[in-house]
Amino acid sequence: MASAPEARGLLDDVAVLDSLVITHDTIVEGVHFLPFDPPASVGWKLVAVNLSDLAAKGASPTGALLSLTISGDGAWEERFLSGVEAACESYTLPLIGGDTVSLPAGAPRVLGMTAIGRAGAHTPERAGGRAGDALWVVGTLGDSAAGLDQLRADAKAASVLVDIYRRPIPQLGAGELIAPHAHAMMDVSDGLLLDAQRMAEASGCVAEIDFDALPLSDGFIESRGGDLEARMYAATAGDDYALLAALPPELDPATLSLPQGTTIARIGRLLAGAPRIAVVSGGFPVELPERLGFEHKSDQHRPLSDPPMADRP
Amino acid sequence: MASAPEARGLLDDVAVLDSLVITHDTIVEGVHFLPFDPPASVGWKLVAVNLSDLAAKGASPTGALLSLTISGDGAWEERFLSGVEAACESYTLPLIGGDTVSLPAGAPRVLGMTAIGRAGAHTPERAGGRAGDALWVVGTLGDSAAGLDQLRADAKAASVLVDIYRRPIPQLGAGELIAPHAHAMMDVSDGLLLDAQRMAEASGCVAEIDFDALPLSDGFIESRGGDLEARMYAATAGDDYALLAALPPELDPATLSLPQGTTIARIGRLLAGAPRIAVVSGGFPVELPERLGFEHKSDQHRPLSDPPMADRP
Numbered sequence: 157m158a159s160a161p162e163a164r165g166l167l168d169d170v171a172v173l174d175s176l177v178i179t180h181d182t183i184v185e186g187v188h189f190l191p192f193d194p195p196a197s198v199g200w201k202l203v204a205v206n207l208s209d210l211a212a213k214g215a216s217p218t219g220a221l222l223s224l225t226i227s228g229d230g231a232w233e234e235r236f237l238s239g240v241e242a243a244c245e246s247y248t249l250p251l252i253g254g255d256t257v258s259l260p261a262g263a264p265r266v267l268g269m270t271a272i273g274r275a276g277a278h279t280p281e282r283a284g285g286r287a288g289d290a291l292w293v294v295g296t297l298g299d300s301a302a303g304l305d306q307l308r309a310d311a312k313a314a315s316v317l318v319d320i321y322r323r324p325i326p327q328l329g330a331g332e333l334i335a336p337h338a339h340a341m342m343d344v345s346d347g348l349l350l351d352a353q354r355m356a357e358a359s360g361c362v363a364e365i366d367f368d369a370l371p372l373s374d375g376f377i378e379s380r381g382g383d384l385e386a387r388m389y390a391a392t393a394g395d396d397y398a399l400l401a402a403l404p405p406e407l408d409p410a411t412l413s414l415p416q417g418t419t420i421a422r423i424g425r426l427l428a429g430a431p432r433i434a435v436v437s438g439g440f441p442v443e444l445p446e447r448l449g450f451e452h453k454s455d456q457h458r459p460l461s462d463p464p465m466a467d468r469p
Numbered sequence: 470m471a472s473a474p475e476a477r478g479l480l481d482d483v484a485v486l487d488s489l490v491i492t493h494d495t496i497v498e499g500v501h502f503l504p505f506d507p508p509a510s511v512g513w514k515l516v517a518v519n520l521s522d523l524a525a526k527g528a529s530p531t532g533a534l535l536s537l538t539i540s541g542d543g544a545w546e547e548r549f550l551s552g553v554e555a556a557c558e559s560y561t562l563p564l565i566g567g568d569t570v571s572l573p574a575g576a577p578r579v580l581g582m583t584a585i586g587r588a589g590a591h592t593p594e595r596a597g598g599r600a601g602d603a604l605w606v607v608g609t610l611g612d613s614a615a616g617l618d619q620l621r622a623d624a625k626a627a628s629v630l631v632d633i634y635r636r637p638i639p640q641l642g643a644g645e646l647i648a649p650h651a652h653a654m655m656d657v658s659d660g661l662l663l664d665a666q667r668m669a670e671a672s673g674c675v676a677e678i679d680f681d682a683l684p685l686s687d688g689f690i691e692s693r694g695g696d697l698e699a700r701m702y703a704a705t706a707g708d709d710y711a712l713l714a715a716l717p718p719e720l721d722p723a724t725l726s727l728p729q730g731t732t733i734a735r736i737g738r739l740l741a742g743a744p745r746i747a748v749v750s751g752g753f754p755v756e757l758p759e760r761l762g763f764e765h766k767s768d769q770h771r772p773l774s775d776p777p778m779a780d781r782p
Binding site: 173257263264 | 482483484486487488489491492493494496497498499500501531532534536538565566567568570571572573576577579581585
């Protein structure tokens with residue numbers, strides 16, 4: 157199923173129809189968010205995870221449809237909607253429709269959003285990366301997961317990392333500017349290693365990642381340090397809202413007038429060879445962990461996810 | 470929220486972007502379908518309810534995104550997907566993307582679809598009906614609900630009505646042909662009386678419905694008769710996949726070369742006056758029931774629903 161050309165072989169997070177880029181994400185209480193998460197934050201993140209998919213394709217937000225379940229008296233949902241609205245207003249994403257349904261008593265909430273963006277001059281796929289391309293990450297890695305860990309240790313924790321966990325920022329501006337030049341681009345949401353592996357597989361290349369070049373925020377380094385363990389955490393914890401782009405090696409994204417404050421780091425390259433990832437640090441290979449990223453099991457917690465349908469069991 | 474012009478004031482079931490008509494429906498186990506419903510039928514109906522929305526706008530199916538939850542070992546979902554696939558193939562709706570998520574153990578399934586259609590020359594709204602318009606229904610009413618009642622009485626019941634309950638047919642061909650002429654059009658999914666009231670409110674008219682003209686199938690009449698009680702049942706039970714159109718009174722849809730076998734009935738008219746519905750039979754007014762249709766409470770069963778977001782509590 158789902159083998160229509162518009163589906164891009166399901167190797168992508170989005171579908172493209174005419175000049176529109178369309179993506180859908182669903183989040184489940186107890187799987188992608190937890191009862192202690194503020195509902196407004198859950199709403200914000202549902203929008204952000206969709207916008208991150210659009211950003212990765214260089215699309216500009218055009219409209220969204222919300223699938224809202226109502227459980228109990230609707231008080232949680234009112235606060236959830238305030239977060240959806242805040243994100244939609246922040247990123248000029250009009251809410252243009254959807255569906256609202258009641259849940260049986262006690263059922264976990266399941267919330268979905270279809271976001272639609274207008275494609276730019278070029279809509280990069282996951283596939284399309286070429287041996288010799290430079291790999292760049294837009295945004296920093298691990299902040300949101302580290303913020304969640306702070307909250308687990310202290311439910312009242314307040315920090316820059318907690319703020320990012322609660323209100324992550326999709327890289328829309330940078331995505332639009334980089335997409336026309338990208339051979340491949342996708343959002344990093346499940347962990348850099350897992351997502352880079354997906355790009356390597358889709359593009360038929362080896363993705364070599366230099367851990368010394370990982371973009372880590374000051375807040376992250378202050379909280380978890382910058383050693384190899386911290387970098388492995390940042391590259392595998394997931395819940396990022398960053399972009400991974402395969403660019404021609406001669407392109408310097410600094411010349412693209414990215415939005416002020418954008419963090420962008422050259423973290424590796426694509427090489428010819430059977431698809432896999434390879435990590436190096438200090439010039440030496442780093443052994444890969446068993447778990448490359450967040451794999452969407454219902455007994456794990458990962459705040460938001462974006463598995464392609466092909467991942468279904 | 471959701472007040473963007475593309476949302477059509479949320480008085481409609483669909484959003485329109487460029488030349489695309491976009492709709493989303495979500496169904497919940499225990500609310501819109503029951504554990505005894507065959508999973509393939511649930512999948513078929515999720516597609517059909519979305520296609521019925523496209524039919525009501527005269528749009529031709531272009532692509533769909535599926536939001537699939539996985540509960541347990543995935544066996545139910547495999548059968549569900551076979552029904553989705555059958556409907557997508559039957560109506561040339563390519564599945565172009567979506568999301569798949571795991572559910573916590575024991576959680577009711579929540580399944581969603583965003584369907585996208587290509588707009589025709591005119592995309593009729595719920596609003597737009599004018600005093601003097603003739604009201605037409607495409608398709609027959611009450612069949613699916615009557616089929617469900619047969620199944621409740623005998624889980625092994627087999628009949629034309631049960632077939633319609635399990636595999637309803639969206640009125641895509643007729644919708645495309647009628648839409649260019651319609652002042653207003655919508656799908657009848659929650660009961661004719663409730664949906665006609667919605668059209669009356671959106672259009673600022675009185676909707677007068679002649680119960681003697683209701684389109685009832687032979688199977689329905691055989692099962693429930695054709696008296697006033699049966700007609701009230703057909704007009705309020707919901708789970709229909711019919712269309713309600715407000716057409717210029719001089720237009721005879723028989724001249725439109727509708728698909729062979731299409732049932733179309735002139736069931737009333739729009740009149741000037743404060744928005745309401747009025748039912749007549751044998752030339753006399755019929756008292757309205759308290760419940761005009763299926764209102765989407767989680768403790769009621771109604772196989773599939775399509776509430777606009779504005780309906781949320």
